[in-house]
Amino acid sequence: MGEKIEVVVLGAGYGGIMTAVNLQKILNLNEASITLVNKYDYHYQTTWLHENAAGNLHHDRTRIPIDEIINTDKVHFIIDEVVSIKPEKKKVKLETGELYYDLLVIGLGFETETFGIPDLKENAFTIGNIDSARLIREHLEYNFAMYHHENRKNPGRLNIVVGGGGFTGVEFLGELANRIPELCEEYDINKSLVRIINVEKETTVLPEVDPQLAEYAMTSLESRGVEFITGASFKHCAPDRIVYEKEGKDKEIATYTTVWAAGVRANSIVQDSGFDHCDGKIAVCADMRAPGHDDVFAVGDCALVVDEKTGHPYSPSAQIAVQQATTVANNIKAHLDGNSTFEKFEPRLLGTVTSLGNNDAIGDVFNNWKLFGWKAVLMKKIIDNRYLFKLGGLGLVMRKGKFNIFY
Amino acid sequence: MGEKIEVVVLGAGYGGIMTAVNLQKILNLNEASITLVNKYDYHYQTTWLHENAAGNLHHDRTRIPIDEIINTDKVHFIIDEVVSIKPEKKKVKLETGELYYDLLVIGLGFETETFGIPDLKENAFTIGNIDSARLIREHLEYNFAMYHHENRKNPGRLNIVVGGGGFTGVEFLGELANRIPELCEEYDINKSLVRIINVEKETTVLPEVDPQLAEYAMTSLESRGVEFITGASFKHCAPDRIVYEKEGKDKEIATYTTVWAAGVRANSIVQDSGFDHCDGKIAVCADMRAPGHDDVFAVGDCALVVDEKTGHPYSPSAQIAVQQATTVANNIKAHLDGNSTFEKFEPRLLGTVTSLGNNDAIGDVFNNWKLFGWKAVLMKKIIDNRYLFKLGGLGLVMRKGKFNIFY
Structure with missing residues (x-):
């Protein structure tokens, strides 16, 4: 047992939870020991929180108990808060303990950026x-x-x-x-x-x-x-x-x-733990690993990926985090297989759809197809339900999906 | 029109609203001009407020729009706050006006008594x-x-x-x-x-x-x-x-x-308006009129009625206020008819039922019949529905009544 490679995933946001879900799909039981650490016993959809905040959607619709998604025979789930990462020792300090890792995935999300505005x-x-x-x-x-x-x-x-x-x-x-x-x-x-x-x-x-x-x-x-x-x-x-x-x-x-x-930045644990960073984010290599740290991956808000065509970083989004999680999981599998060729992350971005309440939205999708009104509302709900399908299959879509698409 | 006797009812709590409802039943259209003044456009059941406060019952179940109960062809309803009563001038000062009365019913309810406890x-x-x-x-x-x-x-x-x-x-x-x-x-x-x-x-x-x-x-x-x-x-x-x-x-x-x-007292408008009072309440005569004021009635929390058997005042309750309202309406009718014999108020108190949440209660009814548990819960709901029936008939019972009697 001590021989098994320890894979530790920090955070169960879009990037972290999808990495864990992908790993439990593509790895066999004895290939590695997978540990997922999260502050809460649930994953939640950050992109739905504004509906909870306004009082239009109950927060239980937005959160999903992690044990409903994760196969606990394959993934060891710990509810705890990450305090710091010590890459030189390959350790993670938690509120109530410490973890050793062979491979680490940092998906610790964002925190608010207040730009020093007083109070x-x-x-x-x-x-x-x-x-x-x-x-x-x-x-x-x-x-x-x-x-x-x-x-x-x-x-x-x-x-x-x-x-x-x-x-x-x-x-x-x-x-x-x-x-x-x-x-x-x-x-x-x-x-x-x-x-x-x-x-x-x-x-x-x-x-x-x-x-x-x-x-x-x-x-x-x-x-x-x-x-x-x-x-x-x-x-x-x-x-x-x-x-x-x-x-x-x-x-x-x-x-x-x-x-x-008006502003978020990557979780400050990233920069406080001594990684090279760019405004708090790790400017990951093409395979989603941290430069100089072959055993550390970053996803979502903690990762900076530059669009080679424009030279600008991609905006963080649920969409890109979910796609990164696929690459990260595949590259962990490659590492375990002793494969030296790692997958290069290439986002396939659908575009953005922004809701304007429950009956209006705008969208800019599939390379400049502009959507307004009910079509954009419908598209938004399809995207939401598609994510739930990826995360937990049809059962989860039925439990937490959005089907009130015609009002 | 100027010849019609002006009957003014202040407050649409249990006593006030039932006086108005009784008056609209027993008086013909041209017998008097009836005006009801209330701070809100609704009557509410004070005895249900603790359920609203805890969050177990929505407040819209507890309040009833006054125009659903009052026939506005017969009763003139004014939404306003009473500032003071000037019995010597037979006038009532409102926030936004003044009313003249020939007969006045004071049903202004209670206010909190804090016994001078600091802050x-x-x-x-x-x-x-x-x-x-x-x-x-x-x-x-x-x-x-x-x-x-x-x-x-x-x-x-x-x-x-x-x-x-x-x-x-x-x-x-x-x-x-x-x-x-x-x-x-x-x-x-x-x-x-x-x-x-x-x-x-x-x-x-x-x-x-x-x-x-x-x-x-x-x-x-x-x-x-x-x-x-x-x-x-x-x-x-x-x-x-x-x-x-x-x-x-x-x-x-x-x-x-x-x-x-831990304490309520009669609305301070009563004592501030110069009526003889006993701890803020008017110690009404047997016909519910204020001593020395043949044109003023008091009901509910503003009225003090002594139990002749015990020598103690009756505790204010919805039950007694509703019964007082019958006597007051009948005596107003007697006054309008030029009748010199006025009805004497005699409470017929069922007893008390105290709820202990939605599935337990205690009751002491019909002269020392003690009730516990579901029987008391049932009795409480029967009492509540009976009041609604008196107030607005079967339609109101159906809209606002409590029928969840077996859980």
Whole structure:
């Protein structure tokens, strides 16, 4: 038993869990000892969290118990938090122990990047995990409940500020636009008193997508009451207000709910553990291994992969993480087989689909095919269900999939 | 039109709404002008609020839009808040106007009595109306959501203190005992971390009921995790803790959720308006009129009625308020008919039934028939449905009634 090669996968996000699932498929029982470490006993779909945060989808739909996906005869699953990695000793320090590895896969995901904006970390909410998404849902409801309770009506309770108009910010705005009328009914609040405000640094939201699509998104959201403040940057975030700067002037918005969706960076464990990094990410080799560390792979938000055609790094996404996991698993298999030829990671990106609430979306897929409205909504749900199929087969699609595709 | 007698009913609680409903039944269209004033556009069942507060019953089940009960051809309904009554001028001052009356019915309900306990009014929650009940529900959920969000786990988020073990306190404890396991599942919290603590001044809860029943109630609640601290009095209530005194010593409990259910008094408008009062209530004459004010009736929490047999006042309850409303309406009719003989109010009290959650209760009914368990649960629901029938007929029972009687 001591002879078996120890493969350790850190994190059960898109990259980590799919690496483990792939390994349990392609490896025989005795080929290696596989250990998966995760902070929670569940995997969750980061790309659905904005729906949980708005209160439109229960978080139990978004998370999947790991023992429902992982064959525990083949993969040893440990619930623990990673503290640090010591590559020189081939060890991983956990909150409550230590692991030795022969081969390591780092899939520790992202953390919030606040760019040093004062008090943002303390006072803004982020849509990072099940706990934080659930908290935003409750925080919104609590403030709506408080509004009537106070004799002096406080507009800050009903103003919701979303910092950043990237994919996460826009998708959350779409969910809020759907949710707010329901909340108003629940708490007897006049809808016209509620403001949903997006503060974005660039002159448009979704600067990465086609301008026509970005404009469609803004129009769709504005028609449902979202206000956009573009060309504006956050300067300060207090518990009861934010300050932003636009055209050289500071302006203030009273709000108890600031959701920061403007920046993420790789888990700081990566850089703290002494790997060469580029803004916290490991600029992996073509086979997804860390330069100088033949026994360490990185996936998802912890890995930096450059698009050779454009020279720019690919944006992190669930899609690319899932594809990387295939390469990583295949290369671990090659390593175990003593094969010296490793697979080169080549993303086959479908494109992006961004939801704008439950009944609108935009998509830029299959090399510049632009989608709006119900077609994009449908495409989004197909993508979501396809992932569940990869992860846990048809059973998982039936349990957690999205089938309400025609409303 | 100016000749019609103006009957004004203040408040649409049990006493006020039933007075209005009775009046619209027994008066012809042109006999009088009836005006009902209420702060909200709905009537609510105060005796169900503890279920809303715990989160076991949606508040829309507890409230009934007034225009569903009142025939607006017969009763003029005004949504406004009463500021003061000027009996010498026969006028009522509202937030946004003034009303003249020939006959007045005061059914303005109760307010919280905090007995001068420092900071209790500011920091404790009360189960007084739809807004405050809904807020308790959200406050509980918010604290459970926050518990995981904080790195340093704060037991105060999971400790719930209920001040007072009277009917409201005990019924709320019962609902909490049912709700907490659900909340623990929703927020991934180990049930053993949650404490539900009752602080009661007397040596037992429910000092007004038969000791055998009170003991049954305590045992039932303790078996579901409720802790009782009896013979203890509140000394201070901060946002994050309470201090109580027991056997001469001060003790502290860390809690973000203190629900004060230990005292109510009549709406202070009664005493502020210059009526003779006894602890804020009008000690009404046998015909429910205020002494010295032949044109003013009081019902419910604003009226004090003494039990001639015992010499003690009757405890305020929905039951007695509803019965008073019949007498008040009949006496208004007598006044309009020029009849000099007024009906004397004689309560026919069924007894009390106290719920201990959704599947247990105690009752002392029909002159000392003691009920426990499912029989008391059934009796409670029959009483609730019977009230709805009185208020709005079979249609209302079907819409808002409680039929889940066998679980």
